[in-house]
Amino acid sequence: MKRNSRLSSTLHILVHMADAPDRALTSEQLAGFIHTNPVVVRRTIAGLREAGIVTSSRGHGGGWQLGRAPDKISLAEISAALGETLLPFSTEPESPGCLVEQAVIAVLDDFRLEAERLLTERLSHITLADLTADFRRRYDLIGVSSHAV
Amino acid sequence: MKRNSRLSSTLHILVHMADAPDRALTSEQLAGFIHTNPVVVRRTIAGLREAGIVTSSRGHGGGWQLGRAPDKISLAEISAALGETLLPFSTEPESPGCLVEQAVIAVLDDFRLEAERLLTERLSHITLADLTADFRRRYDLIGVSSHAV
DNA sequence: CGATTCGTAACTAATTAAGTTACATGAAAC
DNA sequence: GTTTCATGTAACTTAATTAGTTACGAATCG
Numbered sequence A, B: 001m002k003r004n005s006r007l008s009s010t011l012h013i014l015v016h017m018a019d020a021p022d023r024a025l026t027s028e029q030l031a032g033f034i035h036t037n038p039v040v041v042r043r044t045i046a047g048l049r050e051a052g053i054v055t056s057s058r059g060h061g062g063g064w065q066l067g068r069a070p071d072k073i074s075l076a077e078i079s080a081a082l083g084e085t086l087l088p089f090s091t092e093p094e095s096p097g098c099l100v101e102q103a104v105i106a107v108l109d110d111f112r113l114e115a116e117r118l119l120t121e122r123l124s125h126i127t128l129a130d131l132t133a134d135f136r137r138r139y140d141l142i143g144v145s146s147h148a149v
Numbered sequence C: 001c002g003a004t005t006c007g008t009a010a011c012t013a014a015t016t017a018a019g020t021t022a023c024a025t026g027a028a029a030c
Numbered sequence D: 001g002t003t004t005c006a007t008g009t010a011a012c013t014t015a016a017t018t019a020g021t022t023a024c025g026a027a028t029c030g
Helices: A006-018 A027-033 A038-050 A075-082 A099-123 A128-148 B006-018 B027-033 B038-050 B075-082 B099-123 B128-148
Strands: A054-057 A063-066 B054-057 B063-066
Touching: A006 A027, A006 A038, A006 A063, A006 A075, A006 A128, A006 B099, A027 A038, A027 A063, A038 A054, A038 A075, A075 A099, A099 B006, A099 B099, A099 B128, A128 B099, B006 B027, B006 B038, B006 B063, B006 B075, B006 B128, B027 B038, B027 B063, B038 B054, B038 B075, B075 B099
Parallel strands: none
Antiparallel strands: A054 A063, B054 B063
């Protein structure tokens, strides 16, 4: 798993889980999808369990399943559960007392607040179901073109 | 200079430059504002020079100055000149051929495109002049409260 | 009980970005 | 023209972050 690809990797995993709603997938299987280690998977999606997006069970036949229907799981929730920051720039003061820095931080924080509101709003309208639908569309297209040849 | 603080550090520097329009500030002086090394400053704002946001001159009395009026310099230009990415998540394929990944990337790239358009639009309405105005407001407030005491 | 699977801590490795040193280039002062 | 000052840039070092790995305890099923 590359850097900064936690969101896309997690979505990848979740679509696979949505595609197999009847059975639990193990960390090992999920890791295979994104070419990484089972422990990395468990660590990465631990927050999703706490958010109720997925459930996990131990022991024989255990593994991971979606916590609710794919159309009730938005990308906004997933991103938040991953602890991802939408906007990467920092506004930590480095020169406390400097009025110039205070002005910069104030403006930047205002922008960040508004931007995060906007992005979260948009992400909340995209659900896992949209992703699986997109996947099925691609899958069917491949099938059709195979027949055509 | 902390990680991910290139944007705020650069804005800090630029406001100081806007506040001293009559003379060039050296990398050394600029570095002092953000507690870092002159070479880091030169490296960081090299892109701003190429974008015409600042000019630099060598030798005696040399240093850095704004390339145009503060109200003609938007945060969108600055961010772009720094090579900053507004949205941090990666959509690089890691499993070429996997239709699930393709669907995820397609949706995510769509979102990114729209989000970047939105954020850039907003950043293009905030100028260096807005930042200096905010700074002056804070400066005057301090003055007033000092008198009050 | 034995096999399986998650949960998590602890450590290692890889990557990235900042900090530093060094030196060539160019411009102004004298 | 030589000295001084400043940028431009390459190369290297250091620090921080994140992914990968190993290990083992806890829980669950047959």
